[in-house]
Amino acid sequence: xxxxxxxxxxxxxxxxxxxxxxxxxxxxxxxxxxxxxxxxxxxxxxxxxxxxxxxxxxxxxxxxxxxxxxxxxxxxxxxxxxxxxxxxxxxxxxxxxxxxxxxxxxxxxxxxxxxxxxxxxxxxxxxxxxxxxxxxxxxxx
Amino acid sequence: xxxxxxxxxxxxxxxxxxxxxxxxxxxxxxxxxxxxxxxxxxxxxxxxxxxxxxxxxxxxxxxxxxxxxxxxxxxxxxxxxxxxxxxxxxxxxxxxxxxxxxxxxxxxxxxxxxxxxxxxxxxxxxxxxxxxxxxxxxxxxxxxxxxxxxxxxxxxxxxxxxxxxxxxxxxxxxxxxxxxxxxxxxxxxxxxxxxxxxxxxxxxxxxxxxxxxxxxxxxxxxxxxxxxxxxxxxxxxxxxxxxxxxxxxxxxxxxxxxxxxxxxxxxxxxxxxxxxxxxxxxxxxxxxxxxxxxxxxxxxxxxxxxxxxxxxxxxxxxxxxxxxxxxxxxxxxxxxxxxxxxxxxxxxxxxxxxxxxxxxxxxxxxxxxxxxxxxxxxxxxxxxxxxxxxxxxxxxxxxxxxxxxxxxxxxxxxxxxxxxxxxxxxxxxxxxxxxxxxxxxxxxxxxxxxxxxxxxxxxxxxxxxxxxxxxxxxxxxxx
Numbered sequence: 161x162x163x164x165x166x167x168x169x170x171x172x173x174x175x176x177x178x179x180x181x182x183x184x185x186x187x188x189x190x191x192x193x194x195x196x197x198x199x200x201x202x203x204x205x206x207x208x209x210x211x212x213x214x215x216x217x218x219x220x221x222x223x224x225x226x227x228x229x230x231x232x233x234x235x236x237x238x239x240x241x242x243x244x245x246x247x248x249x250x251x252x253x254x255x256x257x258x259x260x261x262x263x264x265x266x267x268x269x270x271x272x273x274x275x276x277x278x279x280x281x282x283x284x285x286x287x288x289x290x291x292x293x294x295x296x297x298x299x300x301x
Numbered sequence: 302x303x304x305x306x307x308x309x310x311x312x313x314x315x316x317x318x319x320x321x322x323x324x325x326x327x328x329x330x331x332x333x334x335x336x337x338x339x340x341x342x343x344x345x346x347x348x349x350x351x352x353x354x355x356x357x358x359x360x361x362x363x364x365x366x367x368x369x370x371x372x373x374x375x376x377x378x379x380x381x382x383x384x385x386x387x388x389x390x391x392x393x394x395x396x397x398x399x400x401x402x403x404x405x406x407x408x409x410x411x412x413x414x415x416x417x418x419x420x421x422x423x424x425x426x427x428x429x430x431x432x433x434x435x436x437x438x439x440x441x442x443x444x445x446x447x448x449x450x451x452x453x454x455x456x457x458x459x460x461x462x463x464x465x466x467x468x469x470x471x472x473x474x475x476x477x478x479x480x481x482x483x484x485x486x487x488x489x490x491x492x493x494x495x496x497x498x499x500x501x502x503x504x505x506x507x508x509x510x511x512x513x514x515x516x517x518x519x520x521x522x523x524x525x526x527x528x529x530x531x532x533x534x535x536x537x538x539x540x541x542x543x544x545x546x547x548x549x550x551x552x553x554x555x556x557x558x559x560x561x562x563x564x565x566x567x568x569x570x571x572x573x574x575x576x577x578x579x580x581x582x583x584x585x586x587x588x589x590x591x592x593x594x595x596x597x598x599x600x601x602x603x604x605x606x607x608x609x610x611x612x613x614x615x616x617x618x619x620x621x622x623x624x625x626x627x628x629x630x631x632x633x634x635x636x637x638x639x640x641x642x643x644x645x646x647x648x649x650x651x652x653x654x655x656x657x658x659x660x661x662x663x664x665x666x667x668x669x670x671x672x673x674x675x676x677x678x679x680x681x682x683x684x685x686x687x688x689x690x691x692x693x694x695x696x697x698x699x700x701x702x703x704x705x706x707x708x709x710x711x712x713x714x715x716x717x718x719x720x721x722x723x724x725x726x727x728x729x730x731x732x733x734x735x736x737x738x739x740x741x742x743x744x745x746x747x748x749x750x751x752x753x754x755x756x757x758x759x760x761x762x763x764x765x766x767x768x769x770x771x772x773x774x775x776x777x778x779x780x
Contacts, residue, residue: 172567174594178574216563219730247566250559269566273577 164209164284165189169199169225170245171217175268179212179245182273186281196220200228207236209284210263215246215253222246223253226260243283245276319402321373328369336362377405384412393420438469443520443541446527449494451481454536463520463543465513480537485509485517493522497537501526507544519548560722564605564736571598608738611669612721615745622663622749626773629671629699630657630692632664636671637690640679647684651675655692657699661773662750670746670754673739674703674766680732682707682763694772698752701768709760718756719744727760743768 166188170176173194180190191206193199195218203211211229215222222244232238244257244265254265263283266276336358340346346354377399387395397413399406437444443460447453453476461472464483472479484490489508496503502525509517524539575595579588614620637653644651660667678688686706693700710718714725722737729735740754747754751771758764 172571174571174575174598175567177594178571178578181578182574218732247570248559248563267566268570269573273574 163187163189165191165206166280167191167193167199167202167206167208167211169193169196169202169212169217169222170214171195172214175214178273179276182277183280186277188280194218196222196225199225203229203240204232204234204237207240209241210280211240211242212245212280213242215244215248223256226257226262230260241283243280321403321405324373324403325370328373329366332362332366332369374405377401377409381405381409381412384409384416388416388419393423440540443543444539445480445541446536446538447480448534448536451478451490452476453479460541463512463518463541464510465516483510485511493524497524497526503539518543518545520544557722560737561609565602568598568602568605571595572602605736608736608742612738612742612745615742615749620666622666624661624663624750626659627662627664627667628657629660629667629701629770630655632667633671633675633690633692633701636668636675640675644679644688647679647682649679649682649685650687651679651690652687653690657692657694659773660699660750660752660770662746662770666746667750670743670768671701673743674701674754674768677739678703678705678707678764678766681705681728686763698769698771702765703767704763704765706763709762710756710758710764711760715756715758719754 166183168176168179168183168190170179170192171194176192176194180192184190191202191208193202197220199211199213199217200220202208213222213225226242226244229240229242230238241263242261243263244254245268246253246265247268249267257265264279266279271279340351340354340358349357380397380399384395384397387393393416395416397409397416399409401409438457440457441459443463444455444457445453445460446455453473456469456472456476458469461467461469464472466472481487481490486509493503493506493508496506504523506522506524507519508522509519512518520541521544522539522541524537526535527538528535572595575591575598579591579595582588582591611620634653637651641651675688675690678690682688682705688706689702689704691702691704693702708727708731710725711727714723714727717723718725719740721741723741724735724737743754747768747770752769754766754768756764756766
């Protein structure tokens with residue numbers, strides 16, 4: 161079994177480092193992005209099993225990244241599994257993200273790295289053929 | 302058991318003569334006497350013969366008697382009819398005059414009495430209505446009547462102004478379907494109507510309405526269904542209050558809470574996760590670096606909390622200040638010196654020039670203000686750009702000018718730049734960690750020292766911020 165790749169889009173360098181270290185230890189191949197534009201490039205290049213996406217980022221926010229991914233012509237890219245990892249809990253943002261199709265909307269401050277690792281592991285093993293799975297697809301509106 | 306006698310049996314003989322029966326009796330009696338006299342005494346009767354004379358007399362008696370009786374009875378009835386018709390039309394102005402002494406005279410006088418009380422009642426009602434109409438018209442609450450199709454039937458000036466019209470007439474000119482059209486959320490109107498149907502009355506229903514110029518206002522509405530007995534139809538009647546300001550405050554508060562929540566959670570997560578990593582790490586070097594990062598996150602958290610506190614205290618005037626005679630040029634040159642390594646790392650040119658007379662201010666706060674201005678200039682200027690800081694003075698004030706070749710600020714953003722928590726869109730794209738407090742703090746600090754801060758900018762070209770403080774006089778220094 162190949163090592164699953166995870167793209168982590170996070171502008172705060174401390175949080176980026178913490179998640180990177182924790183998930184690398186669990187055996188994932190981590191690709192780091194510091195803003196939305198880097199995140200989009202990374203997803204298109206690496207076709208990861210999962211994208212951990214922050215909402216509030218410079219240049220391009222998480223919401224725009226998610227929309228761009230779902231609108232991509234390549235079905236592998238548009239079906240990428242996305243997990244929102246944010247510290248903002250605005251109802252409106254959560255609903256908009258849900259509508260575009262996400263695997264979860266988690267608040268960073270409420271999770272330990274251990275919990276985060278366990279949950280991600282459960283998510284990735286639940287459907288090994290990660291990209292383009294049913295749950296990650298945008299629902300038809 | 303006593304029973305009232307019928308009215309006419311209680312008439313005395315004199316009144317009986319003046320009554321209608323009396324008049325008819327006198328007429329018939331008089332005519333009969335004349336007929337008898339004609340038969341007995343006139344030569345015409347003798348020549349015609351008794352039988353013919355009797356027949357002529359009876360015929361004449363019947364015709365003249367019937368006509369006279371009819372006149373006595375029908376004329377006042379006809380007059381009364383005309384007056385009743387006028388009243389039915391709503392014309393109460395025609396007085397009923399009569400000198401008749403019989404029951405018809407009484408009837409006509411009774412009719413006039415009725416006309417006068419009706420006039421008084423109508424006038425009282427109109428006065429009351431106009432009083433209420435005036436209350437409604439002068440009310441600061443918007444008032445309307447509408448049908449269920451949403452057509453506006455009535456409105457006052459306050460409602461018109463609420464919706465961006467000058468007068469109620471101007472609003473009523475566009476009445477068709479209006480109460481339906483103004484709802485920003487059509488579902489909210491549907492909800493309103495179904496609540497009205499089930500309850501008949503609503504108090505404090507909140508909704509967003511679209512004004513004539515397209516802007517949105519928030520209102521609270523109290524309404525009821527009114528049944529009009531005349532037209533047998535129902536309509537809606539309601540009062541509206543503008544609560545836009547309250548809604549904006551609520552929105553601002555909730556934005557503030559979610560913003561601060563996000564800003565506090567980020568360094569908190571950093572601390573938590575770094576410590577978790579340190580706890581589980583076996584390597585001493587790794588532990589040290591995790592703890593350092595946790596420490597740096599903690600520093601950021603503290604400076605954020607302090608900024609928030611400074612703002613709150615400055616706003617409330619509760620910050621302990623220790624103003625002294627200070628050289629703005631001196632403070633600025635120190636800060637420029639401290640920031641040189643940062644500018645160097647971005648290959649930016651940072652220069653300082655000028656000197657100035659002293660100002661009277663709190664050194665900590667003044668430092669903070671200058672640091673925010675120069676720090677911002679560096680943050681929002683791309684690599685290779687330049688930041689030029691200079692201090693000068695005129696007769697009254699010392700001016701600090703910070704000019705950069707950065708991203709600039711749109712005109713729209715310039716208007717809101719010094720407001721609490723405001724962040725320009727292009728600034729947000731560069732740095733998501735900003736709190737929107739920096740320039741607001743500069744403004745508060747400048748105002749507390751009797752000065753002001755201003756900005757000139759063109760988007761994409763650069764910005765110049767000017768902090769002006771009054772030159773310290775010896776009086777102030779003593780005070």
